[in-house]
Amino acid sequence: MFVRIVKMSFHQEHIETFKAIFEEKKKFIRSSEGCKLLELYQDKNNKELFFTYSYWETEQDLENYRNSELFKNVWTKTKALFNNKAEAWSVDKKVTLL
Incomplete structure (x- = not known):
């Protein structure tokens, strides 16, 4: 199992739009084959900065998701809101210590 970490920065006026996209699609992303966990974080000091953590069984599972229509749809909508790459x-x- 491995973790995919994605750092995203949004224009202030697009934060609520991003949150709505994530809320709508999170269950579909999480139910992708091989996805074992999906988390979203927002920086405490810079509200424009978000991170997703997703846990995957195999690299092929992540690649299958990245080549899916779900990913292409979500990513196209999301990246249009970025203020940085x-x-x-x-x-x-x-x-892991619990």
Whole structure:
């Protein structure tokens, strides 16, 4: 399993639009094959800055999602709202303490 982290920054006037898109599509994204967890974070100090964390069984599962119509639709709507280029990382989770 690995984690995909995506950093996104939005124009202030588009934040509510992004939140609405995420709210509408989050269950569909989470139910994509191989997606085990989906989280959205908003920076405490810079309200324009958001992060998604998604946990995937395999890299192929993530690639299948990224090639899906769902992703293409969500990403096209979302990236139009950015005030900066998105950044993304795929990382292996090493330790979790609960």
